[in-house]
Amino acid sequence: GDRVRVLQNSGVSADASGVSADHAVPADPIAAERIEVLRGPATLLYGGSAVGGVVNVIDNRIPRERQFDAAGGVGGRMQLEAASGNAERTAAALLETGTDRFTLHVDGFHRQSGDVGVPVELPCSASGAVTSARAICNSAAQSRGVAVGGAVFGESTRLGASVSSYHSDYGTVAEDSVTIGMRSERAALEWDWQGGSGWVRSLQLRASQSDYAHTEFDTGVPGTTFRTQARDARLQLRHAPWGGWEGALGVQHEATQFSADGDEAFAPYSRTAQSALFAFEELPRSWGRLSAGARWESVQVDSDGHPSLARFAPASHRFAPLSAALGAQWNAAPQWQLSANLAYSERAPKDYELYANGAHVATHAYEVGDPALAVEKSVNLDVGAHWKAGAHTFSLTAFSNRFDNYLSQEASGAVVDGLPEYRVQAVPARFTGLEASVRLRVLNAGQTLDLELRGDTVRATNTAADRALPRIAPTRLGASLVWAQGSWGARLDANHATAQRDGPQGQLPVDAYTLVQASVNYRQSLGSSTALWYARLDNATDALAYSATSILTQTAPGKAPLPGRSLKLGVQLVF
Numbered sequence: 001g002d003r004v005r006v007l008q009n010s011g012v013s014a015d016a017s018g019v020s021a022d023h024a025v026p027a028d029p030i031a032a033e034r035i036e037v038l039r040g041p042a043t044l045l046y047g048g049s050a051v052g053g054v055v056n057v058i059d060n061r062i063p064r065e066r067q068f069d070a071a072g073g074v075g076g077r078m079q080l081e082a083a084s085g086n087a088e089r090t091a092a093a094l095l096e097t098g099t100d101r102f103t104l105h106v107d108g109f110h111r112q113s114g115d116v117g118v119p120v121e122l123p124c125s126a127s128g129a130v131t132s133a134r135a136i137c138n139s140a141a142q143s144r145g146v147a148v149g150g151a152v153f154g155e156s157t158r159l160g161a162s163v164s165s166y167h168s169d170y171g172t173v174a175e176d177s178v179t180i181g182m183r184s185e186r187a188a189l190e191w192d193w194q195g196g197s198g199w200v201r202s203l204q205l206r207a208s209q210s211d212y213a214h215t216e217f218d219t220g221v222p223g224t225t226f227r228t229q230a231r232d233a234r235l236q237l238r239h240a241p242w243g244g245w246e247g248a249l250g251v252q253h254e255a256t257q258f259s260a261d262g263d264e265a266f267a268p269y270s271r272t273a274q275s276a277l278f279a280f281e282e283l284p285r286s287w288g289r290l291s292a293g294a295r296w297e298s299v300q301v302d303s304d305g306h307p308s309l310a311r312f313a314p315a316s317h318r319f320a321p322l323s324a325a326l327g328a329q330w331n332a333a334p335q336w337q338l339s340a341n342l343a344y345s346e347r348a349p350k351d352y353e354l355y356a357n358g359a360h361v362a363t364h365a366y367e368v369g370d371p372a373l374a375v376e377k378s379v380n381l382d383v384g385a386h387w388k389a390g391a392h393t394f395s396l397t398a399f400s401n402r403f404d405n406y407l408s409q410e411a412s413g414a415v416v417d418g419l420p421e422y423r424v425q426a427v428p429a430r431f432t433g434l435e436a437s438v439r440l441r442v443l444n445a446g447q448t449l450d451l452e453l454r455g456d457t458v459r460a461t462n463t464a465a466d467r468a469l470p471r472i473a474p475t476r477l478g479a480s481l482v483w484a485q486g487s488w489g490a491r492l493d494a495n496h497a498t499a500q501r502d503g504p505q506g507q508l509p510v511d512a513y514t515l516v517q518a519s520v521n522y523r524q525s526l527g528s529s530t531a532l533w534y535a536r537l538d539n540a541t542d543a544l545a546y547s548a549t550s551i552l553t554q555t556a557p558g559k560a561p562l563p564g565r566s567l568k569l570g571v572q573l574v575f
Helices: 040-045 351-355
Strands: 005-008 032-038 054-059 073-083 088-098 102-113 117-124 131-135 141-153 157-171 178-194 200-218 221-239 246-261 270-285 288-304 314-319 322-333 336-347 357-360 365-368 376-389 392-416 419-444 448-462 476-485 488-497 513-526 529-538 566-574
Touching: 032 040, 040 270, 040 288, 040 322, 040 336, 270 351, 288 351, 314 351, 365 392
Parallel strands: 005 054, 365 419
Antiparallel strands: 032 054, 073 088, 073 566, 088 102, 102 141, 117 131, 141 157, 157 178, 178 200, 200 221, 221 246, 246 270, 270 288, 288 314, 288 322, 322 336, 336 376, 357 365, 376 392, 392 419, 419 448, 448 476, 476 488, 488 513, 513 529, 529 566
8 A cells, every 4th residue: 555655766756556556666776776765753754654664766867976076087887687587688778977066867778578487377368369378478568768867066055857757568467458558757856955054954955746657458459548747845954953853854745646537447536735844853872862753744635526437526635644753772782772663653545545436457356445534543663672793683673553544455245347346444453573684694714604584474453353454464484595705696595485364254365485596696897897797596496476465366366476487697887
């Protein structure tokens, strides 16, 4: 659902991934420099709905720092990849140039793949006749993107902008003959000012506009078209220490318009406007650190009905979510740190949760919202212990989330227009779980060898009915051996997911599986440039596996297993 915020350079990137689990986020990792995962009070900088955290994809399309001296220079990277499991071919390039006063950036990529190979024969009617193959029918894809950006640097300021375009054509595996043509265009503006000696130490302005659309084609004939337009602006100031507290205050405004035109429109035209005030503060202490965050929002969600579908009526809902969080880190011993976060979160229902009422072909479900939904409220607590001694690390975190009215999309048992009906319901719920990881350095003499162990488990319960919530991840365990010597590196991974048989009545059980992955890489020095050669073998044992969290596992049983064995080869040149 909408409980994890996915951002691009801390800004909104409009897409349909929040509306439907079958649609991807239009941000390709080829251009990413790093991916930040935020939890605790810091998430309130970006949204009160981020109960599960924030994933922030950081790229350099708007350069953040001076990269060249006054004489100027050129840098960049190029990448080629190929994979056997789906006949994937990828080419990408990134180029940057400039001086100490400005930097220009351009990047682009093209990726093409066929149907995903799997370790089981599956039927396919995409050609008009029923055939079978060891591949997921209608899972081929083609993606391409390009971006241009730049920044100008002053003594204490930075001003930059970028424009990017992302296109993808891919099949919807729930339906053998339905494909999607997607495009996303985004423009972003960034302005920074630093160096203030008064109470305001720095200012950041971020603004973006995104235009997203995808059309569903049935045997090549255009069907329903979904469009989302979003505008986002945020102004954030960092202040001087005040009573020992250091932090940031800010305002943010988001406006989104959604429309769906065609026979398969499952939601009305809608508009969402959201304004917010937020604060995040930290108090450093000799024993550790305290943190606190708060966010107040005003959210207006309007249905404009539909010009050709009478079942959608105009409606309007206003919400005022309030969220607050406290966190603490305690350096209990030279090698130990204890942490705790307590948060109260409120999330306004999304437009589709309120107003959906129609067949959604891509998820093979008839989806129905509830216009009487109220704000989703939760109290979240996590406590952790973390240890580090040289290369050895250990981390253990326990968490508990309690919801007054968790907005859950659940099967009603009815069949509408030949599709299983899924309704959004507000239910009291409780999530409890553990996450743990260990890294041990077992060899450190001219070469290194690390053993990594990890595991997580969660129990999610509808407390009113005393039954499990739908589509919850099973208990997962993993182990890795990581070796490095000079320019060489290698890794062997095994990840096991237990069977998931907990769920509401009618949910299909999912069997346990173990996936094994191996990789090797070599870093080659080429004067002032570096080439990274790599190979990775995914699902080395060609195990048959299904995802317990995917709605397609329930609505299209057997049609969407996880990928089978695949060998990926690639090289990245950095200059």
